[in-house]
Amino acid sequence: MVLIIQIKRLVADILSILRQFLWARFAKLGPPLLPSSEETSENSSSRRKMDEIQLPPFNRSGHAAHARRCMSALPRSQIELDASRLALAFYNLGILDLLGDLNDVTAPPQWQKDGWINWLWAQQTHGKYGSGFRPSPFMTLHPLESNLEYSDYDAPHLIMTYTALLALAILRDDFSKLDRSGLITFLRACQREDGSFMTTPKDGENDLRTLYCAFAISAMLDDWSGVDVERAKAFIASCRTYEGGYGQAPFCEAQGTRFQPKSEPFQCLRLITLSSAPRLLTGGTTYIAVASLYLAPSSTGSGPLTAIEKAQTVRWLVNNQTAVKDGEATLGGFAGRTGKPADSCYCFWCGAALKILKYDGLIETKPLALFLARCQFKFGGISKFEGEHPDPYHTYLSMAALSMYPPSPLLAEEKPESWKFPVLDPLLNARVETAEWAKKNISGKGQ
Amino acid sequence: MKSRADSEEDQTPALFSERPEWSDVVTVPQYETDTPIAPILYSPEYQDASDYFRAIVKSQEHSERVLDLTEHLIRLNPAHYTAWQYRYETLLALSSPFETELELMNELAVKYLKTYQVWHHRRLLITHLRTPQPELKFIERCLQVDSKNYHTWSYRQWLLSHFVDNEDLWRDELDFVENAIGDDVRNNSAWHHRHFVVFGCGVRPGDEDRARVARRELTFTKQTISLAPNNLSAWNYLRGVLDTMKLPYSLLTQFVKPYTVPLDPKRIDIVDLENPPPPPGAQLPCVHAIEMLADIHEQAGDKDNILQAVELWKSLANEHDTMRVKYWEHRIRDALNSR
Numbered sequence: 001m002v003l004i005i006q007i008k009r010l011v012a013d014i015l016s017i018l019r020q021f022l023w024a025r026f027a028k029l030g031p032p033l034l035p036s037s038e039e040t041s042e043n044s045s046s047r048r049k050m051d052e053i054q055l056p057p058f059n060r061s062g063h064a065a066h067a068r069r070c071m072s073a074l075p076r077s078q079i080e081l082d083a084s085r086l087a088l089a090f091y092n093l094g095i096l097d098l099l100g101d102l103n104d105v106t107a108p109p110q111w112q113k114d115g116w117i118n119w120l121w122a123q124q125t126h127g128k129y130g131s132g133f134r135p136s137p138f139m140t141l142h143p144l145e146s147n148l149e150y151s152d153y154d155a156p157h158l159i160m161t162y163t164a165l166l167a168l169a170i171l172r173d174d175f176s177k178l179d180r181s182g183l184i185t186f187l188r189a190c191q192r193e194d195g196s197f198m199t200t201p202k203d204g205e206n207d208l209r210t211l212y213c214a215f216a217i218s219a220m221l222d223d224w225s226g227v228d229v230e231r232a233k234a235f236i237a238s239c240r241t242y243e244g245g246y247g248q249a250p251f252c253e254a255q256g257t258r259f260q261p262k263s264e265p266f267q268c269l270r271l272i273t274l275s276s277a278p279r280l281l282t283g284g285t286t287y288i289a290v291a292s293l294y295l296a297p298s299s300t301g302s303g304p305l306t307a308i309e310k311a312q313t314v315r316w317l318v319n320n321q322t323a324v325k326d327g328e329a330t331l332g333g334f335a336g337r338t339g340k341p342a343d344s345c346y347c348f349w350c351g352a353a354l355k356i357l358k359y360d361g362l363i364e365t366k367p368l369a370l371f372l373a374r375c376q377f378k379f380g381g382i383s384k385f386e387g388e389h390p391d392p393y394h395t396y397l398s399m400a401a402l403s404m405y406p407p408s409p410l411l412a413e414e415k416p417e418s419w420k421f422p423v424l425d426p427l428l429n430a431r432v433e434t435a436e437w438a439k440k441n442i443s444g445k446g447q
Numbered sequence: 448m449k450s451r452a453d454s455e456e457d458q459t460p461a462l463f464s465e466r467p468e469w470s471d472v473v474t475v476p477q478y479e480t481d482t483p484i485a486p487i488l489y490s491p492e493y494q495d496a497s498d499y500f501r502a503i504v505k506s507q508e509h510s511e512r513v514l515d516l517t518e519h520l521i522r523l524n525p526a527h528y529t530a531w532q533y534r535y536e537t538l539l540a541l542s543s544p545f546e547t548e549l550e551l552m553n554e555l556a557v558k559y560l561k562t563y564q565v566w567h568h569r570r571l572l573i574t575h576l577r578t579p580q581p582e583l584k585f586i587e588r589c590l591q592v593d594s595k596n597y598h599t600w601s602y603r604q605w606l607l608s609h610f611v612d613n614e615d616l617w618r619d620e621l622d623f624v625e626n627a628i629g630d631d632v633r634n635n636s637a638w639h640h641r642h643f644v645v646f647g648c649g650v651r652p653g654d655e656d657r658a659r660v661a662r663r664e665l666t667f668t669k670q671t672i673s674l675a676p677n678n679l680s681a682w683n684y685l686r687g688v689l690d691t692m693k694l695p696y697s698l699l700t701q702f703v704k705p706y707t708v709p710l711d712p713k714r715i716d717i718v719d720l721e722n723p724p725p726p727p728g729a730q731l732p733c734v735h736a737i738e739m740l741a742d743i744h745e746q747a748g749d750k751d752n753i754l755q756a757v758e759l760w761k762s763l764a765n766e767h768d769t770m771r772v773k774y775w776e777h778r779i780r781d782a783l784n785s786r
Binding site: 078120139200243339 | 642
């Protein structure tokens with residue numbers, strides 16, 4: 001067996017040398033000793049040329065239209081979203097919020113906003129495990145207005161509850177309908193012995209994502225009595241990997257996001273094109289871990305991470321920015337795991353983690369913007385990488401990344417203002433005004 | 448997505464509402480507000496199956512036909528976590544053989560490889576059946592479809608940690624992961640798995656001598672780097688071994704140096720298993736090697752070493768890794784300030 005592997009390696013080696021030779025000969029890329037494009041070495045003259053690379057306009061109206069289309073209806077190919085519709089609502093509203101489209105002249109009329117608010121509150125449900133929000137009425141056994149207790153099969157969902165609170169804050173709801181004590185009971189019902197949280201009280205996925213949601217909800221409530229913070233922190237620590245990132249659960253590889261299935265090509269509603277089922281809030285487990293640690297009330301004098309841990313995590317995060325040469329341009333999107341290609345959503349997950357750690361100054365914003373510019377779909381929406389179909393998840397997270405890492409206005413000859421976004425709160429993942437509104441009104445203490 | 452009716456049983460009506468054996472059930476429609484957000488325009492098959500599923504959940508029926516219904520629904524929407532949950536409870540209520548269920552899962556797992564629920568269900572089954580051994584082959588089949596699938600690797604790690612005392616299960620794990628890395632030296636999931644196998648889950652019999660294990664791991668990783676130097680996964684593993692074993696980075700000085708300079712075409716290779724040289728034609732200098740050498744100097748800590756580290760970081764910032772120019776400048780500032 002070992003011999004076979006060695007022969008395999010030898011053949012691979014010879015092939016790679018041959019390939020380098022051919023490239024050098026025929027593509028006139030210089031001698032094979034020069035680092036390849038992925039290692040991004042460039043001399044000063046090519047860097048000068050790179051400065052001349054211009055950003056195209058950011059297609060704000062197209063992306064807003066994408067979000068509004070997805071708010072109005074989804075084609076049957078998106079049936080897999082049935083159990084996570086509320087998360088999709090959050091991403092769509094988040095897009096409109098970052099674009100400033102909820103308050104300006106193009107804003108939806110108040111009756112429409114009230115309709116959305118009604119639907120969101122209709123998902124708040126109460127019962128023996130406390131109160132929270134369900135993903136959609138897909139398993140509701142009684143008319144929504146009946147106000148009967150939920151069954152074990154229609155219980156609230158932790159990720160959906162986090163997205164519901166933010167979605168309502170985006171719409172500037174006053175949260176007078178929020179069952180705060182029921183929410184605390186619900187958080188308690190979801191935490192497990194090992195400190196992690198389940199998505200629903202009875203069963204369900206449990207990994208770092210749900211833990212983050214419990215922490216974010218506690219922070220917005222300004223009440224941590226629903227979670228055992230120390231046990232939860234111990235769970236986070238157990239997910240740390242030797243690379244300096246965090247996996248979804250103990251033993252798991254450090255990563256960005258959890259992938260969900262790709263949907264089939266669309267059969268109807270061709271205007272709505274989603275690349276894949278948006279992840280239920282998702283991933284960026286390293287972001288999730290870092291954000292959770294910095295949201296938590298500190299119990300000791302020391303910071304959430306030691307200096308060595310922090311340095312290792314920063315190294316892992318900046319190494320995920322991958323340079324790909326494309327003509328004169330260098331595209332610098334972020335990958336979610338070592339050795340994987342860049343994907344627009346990790347520009348947020350990695351970028352936001354660096355922002356929280358106060359190392360956002362280490363990121364090159366130009367290659368990031370050039371990468372995201374390429375992910376724009378011509379009819380609106382942003383995809384995970386060039387050539388893929390867009391979806392609200394990647395659209396929102398790309399814009400959230402740009403709000404933390406705006407490119408220099410000098411980069412865009414045409415409509416430089418199209419690349420400007422309001423400031424983002426990286427811990428709660430919402431624009432600052434929305435995060436402030438959430439904290440004030442969800443806690444009920446600022447009213 | 449193909450429904451089962453399309454693929455297998457052409458004579459069975461696609462809709463449950465057309466099947467006489469379901470005529471006793473009063474369906475429960477999906478309730479909505481007047482102004483739903485992102486309503487899905489369901490296919491008739493999905494709407495029909497959902498209406499019947501809600502009715503079954505309401506009446507708390509756990510019968511054979513519920514297994515049919517939930518399978519149908521799962522094939523239409525594998526992310527329907529309630530259908531999975533109710534199916535599992537029905538299997539338990541009926542004392543249905545889990546072996547049969549596992550066979551069905553063998554098909555569904557490959558089909559819906561990226562769906563959390565498929566793997567969660569499988570864990571529940573294996574926890575009950577306590578038959579981890581055949582799972583290894585099954586996982587290998589899944590990895591042939593997608594060698595970096597996060598769920599698949601997580602499942603293998605769960606299996607090994609859940610049955611941590613099962614020596615048969617663990618026996619060939621190091622060979623398995625060596626093959627996986629041999630197939631693709633840049634597969635970070637395989638490297639991560641190696642760290643889990645060697646360091647993450649207790650000490651295996653035969654591995655009690657940790658110094659010997661560390662040497663074995665360093666040698667293996669250095670050999671792999673010498674085949675493909677510009678592979679961050681391998682360099683990260685190398686650091687991981689040293690960090691985990693609390694060994695100084697300076698152990699690697701001799702190995703790292705040839706990777707930090709342009710390849711000498713006239714060099715004569717001396718066989719040195721501890722310090723395998725870069726391969727002919729390698730793209731050198733290697734960014735990760737320069738970074739490693741700088742870290743070795745920084746760890747040494749005295750003024751001369753720090754200055755040497757600074758020179759290396761400068762070369763990364765200005766020439767070899769310009770994408771991270773601000774990061775390398777930060778490292779320079781940090782090292783100079785902390786002195």
